[in-house]
Amino acid sequence: MNAETVASFVTAAGWTPANQAVFTARYYHTLVGIRELRRRLSELAPGCLAESGFDASFEAVAGAPSQVQRQVLGHPSAGFWVDVAWSLLTRRAAERFPRMHVTPHLREFVRFAAAAALLTGEGTVAGMVRADSAGRVSLPGAGVSVAGGLPYTMLEVRVDGGEVAGRTHRVPRLAAGPELNWLDGDLRLGGRTPYDFAELDAAQAQHWLHVLDGHLATIATARPELAQELARGVTAIVPILSRDPSLHVSGSFREAPGLIALSLGEPLATVEALVHEYGHQKLYAVLILDSMITGDHGEAVHYSPWRPDPRPLSGLLQATYTFVQVLDFYLALLDVPNTFDRAAVIERAYHVGRQVETGLEVLTGQARFSPAGQVLVTTMVKRLHEVRDALPLPPAEVRDRVDAVCAAHRARHTRQTPIKAEIPAGGDPETLARLGLPADWTAESILGRWYAGDSLLDAVRAAPAGLDLPSGASLVADLASAHLAYVRDDYPAAAARYAACVRRSPRTPYFWQCYAFALRHLGRRGEALHVLTHTPALMRGGELPTGQTAHLTLPRPEPRPAVPGEPPPNFVELEIGPHAVRELWSSRYRDFAEATGGAQLPTLIAVARGLKPSMDVWIPAESWQAFLRAVHDLDLLSYVDACFDRHSPQIAQVPPDQLTTTRAAFSATLSPGTEAHVFLARDPGALDRVVGAGWYPLIIDGVVVNKHRADHDKFGAALGYPACCQDFFRHRNNWNDDNTYYAALLNTRGTPSPLCNPFLRHSVFGLVPYMPCSYTCPATVEYATRLRDHIAGELPGYAAAMDAALRRTVLCVSELRTYWFDGERVSRHRDEVEIRYHGVQSLYRVEAEDPLHELLRAGDRCVLDGEVLRVHRGDTYIGGYRTRGDRHGPECPFVISFSG
Secondary structure, three states: OOHHHHHHOOOOOOOOHHHHHHHHHHHHHHHHHHHHHHHHHHHHOHHHHHHHOHHHHHHHHHOOOHHHHHHHHOOHHHHHHHHHHHHHHHOOHHHHOHHHHHHHHHHOOHHHHHHHHHHHOOOEEEEEEEOOOOOOEEEOOOOEEEOOOOOOOEEEEEEEOOEEOOOEEEOOEOOOOOEEOOOOHHHHHHHOOOOEEOOOOHHHHHHHHHHHHHHHHHHHHHOHHHHHHHHHHOOEEEEEEOOOOOOOOEEOOOOOOOEEEEOOOOHHHHHHHHHHHHHHHHHHHHHOOOOOEEOOOOOOOEOOOOOOOOEOHHHHHHHHHHHHHHHHHHHHHOOOOOOOOHHHHHHHHHHHHHHHHHHHHHHHHHOEEOHHHHHHHHHHHHHHHHHHHHOOOOOHHHHHHHHHHHHHHHHHHOOOOOOOOOOOOOOOHHHHHHHOOOOOOOHHHOOOOOOOOOHHHHHHHOOOOOOOOOOOOOHHHHHHHHHHHHHOOOHHHHHHHHHHHHHHOOOOHHHHHHHHHHHHHOOOHHHHHHHHHOHHHHHHHOOOOOOOOOOOEOOOOOOOOOOOOOOOOOOOOOOOOHHHHHHHHOOOOHHHHHHHOOOOHHHHHHHHOOOOOEEEEEEEHHHHHHHHHHHHHOOOEEEEEEEEEOOOOOHHHOOHHHOOOOOOEEEOEOOOOEEEEEEEEOOHHHHHHHHHHOOOOEEEOOEEEOOOHHHHHHHHHHOOOOHHHHHHHHHHOOOOOOOHHHHHHHHOOOOOOHHHOOOOOOOOOOOOOOOOOOOOOHHHHHHHHHHHHHHHHHOHHHHHHHHHHHOOEEEEOOOOOEEEEEOOEEEEEOOEEEEEOOEEEEOOOOOOOOHHHHHHHHOOEEEEEOOEEEEEEOOEEEEEEEOOOOOOOOOOOEEEEOOO
16 A cells, blocks of 8 residues: 555545455455464364364355355455454364354354355255344345244254245345345344344334435435445444434444444434444455554553543544544535534534544554554544634634533543653563573563563563573563562562663553562562552652552441341341351351351351461451451451452443453542452461462553462462362463353363352352362362361351252353352253243342343243253243353353252
8 A cells, every 4th residue: 555545545535446455355354264264273173164064154155156255255244253253263262162162153154155055046055053032044145034943043044046945034225235234143243232233123124224315315415435435335234222312323343344333313413423434444444454553552541532431542543533534524514405404513523623633632642653554644634634624613602612521521531641651672682582582572562551461471481490581681681580580489589670670661551560569579568559559650750669658548446336136137148047147146257247248258267267378358348347356356367458449430441351350440448339358367478478469450540450460370379279270270260261160160070069169159158269170179179178067067057058059050151140040940951951940149240230140030941052041931932142252251151060
């Protein structure tokens, strides 16, 4: 791409050779993705290819004429299918969960083969495919959806001689060409979006077609070149509903080329959305050829004038680019007859212009561009000024109002942290050679990042025991030697060498955090907390703090209140029976059970009895006094490292894939609505070890602060977990791409033991406070047996209630979605598991909304069929839930019974 071509992409130019080329490149990207996927799977999981029938479907599509291939594989469903497949491959699903995730997905490719056969009118293609929530199977690109299946059941799709077997629906098209498609379940993107997708009847479909045809005609009148591009670049418009009628909702997605999701709202907003979303599709196509931004680490830390949350640089580029298209359109719209209020268009254009100006200011100030990217952004700046000079201004009072809105938005949401590193990372071939890293490796990927994927640390963790890494010669040498000292528990040396990294690059937040965690291990906890909670200010100042400390505000102990003879209602979180409740109420663990609702009580007993060296627990503010009494009476040592605010508005501003089950912001004060994160131990050494390694992810000043990655290797040991389970956890506890519960199931041989049941570990019944390496792990059985015997000797009624609870049946989808049932009856029929019940509880409710829990509560019978759950009440189907392996927290559903 030369400079002239890149500059031409900034404004609509019609279906030019350059525009044709970028959309063709995007299509070829899909083709290459499918071919390379087949090659990789033939090496990694040939059994999945054979079992799924993918090869036959692939050959059927490959044998179709090129124009048919383009119509089928250029459909947004094909792009999304390829994206899901590569997501599964990247998450190592072909190795970890081939039959759960990979085989069902490959089986879906027969839909594309059937579409190709239908369009060519030749050959026979048939296969079993999972129907969607409406019992349909779409044939992408062919404009047909096959009906007649039950929701989420397997449905045969057959095309023979150009005829489709069974009842079909046609996908309607707009006059300009794009589909209006609510019939293809894949266009709903598998739960990756929060939209309410519309199901249209015939009358509603006609209304949508009429309205959208009118809007596209308006675009064609004002900007015919844009309309020409949009008609070729957009394949499908997917109808969605706005939860608030006053708000317009729309979206387009990198993984679904040619798709726009759209609600119908106020006409000007809907027309703008069409222009805006097409801009995204065009830029996605361009970015296949050039990333435009270099060194973008993808962290959402930059101010965006369009969003309440910080954005990555790539998101800011998308927004500024698309709204330049919108400005260009509004300028053209004012020059042609239309039905829109002229004053409203002028005001809206002024507002968008102010936002684009700010967005480009942030983008050009923070990003580094490729040569093509520099041309693109320079042309965007030029076009912004041209359009704003040509646009009429709204009245002064309107300008003042819009200016005030923009200023207030920036005042609320802008980050003051300078993210950009000021110095380049120098190379160090000698140090790199000792670690087995390429000679041209640099610390560039770390500079400016809040939590780096640090390959240098990975190399140090895997290095031989006798490795020596001198420091002082370069930034790479200082960082490598600091990591090595940290891994080897030489925390004085680690702190000194991380400090040297800070001095070399004071605007690298990662170096400050590593330094803070070394201080934690040295017992300098107040200093460490100061660094972690003041990192932006320290980055600006560039000086290491000298003895500055941060402190938490905790309520002082109060006198023990008068204790009534009977326990209060809801004394423990889960019902354990009146005898066990009275038993606990009269025990020395009463105050702890009151403070936590019983959660982690068995673990507390293990620490108090010396079966476990330490633990950590979260104590709500209203339970603080009871907790203090428990610590005093049990003669335990404690340390509060932070207060967690799980209701902070900062949480909604952080992308979910940056969070684990711990979803909270830092609070310096234990106040109503917050919890104290407390470490407990019997001796100072044990407390030091667990505090040093035990930081949990917290949002501080809008950024997630994670622990030092080397501490993942140390935390389990500090908590006294078995070595086999520590090793398992180290390798399999990756929230982004693994499912630890399912991995333990695959490791299990024989009947699962109730003594290895980890699903209740957050409750009053949880003997096992960690993820065992299997549900028959001998070391876990040995630990749980000793603890259970201690509890039975002191609290026999409680032990009996625990025995019963640990034998219950559990439905596990992921750590976030795990359930048990009241009055369950489990039966197995071939590959299906049926649970009948009269009540259901979520065992670890973290998410604000859990649609599966709500669905289960609405029914009294659920059927697990492969990757799908179907829920009924009596003989009436209530709804279904299709689990996914291609998103944060891969879902692998299974039913497990701990019969002993």
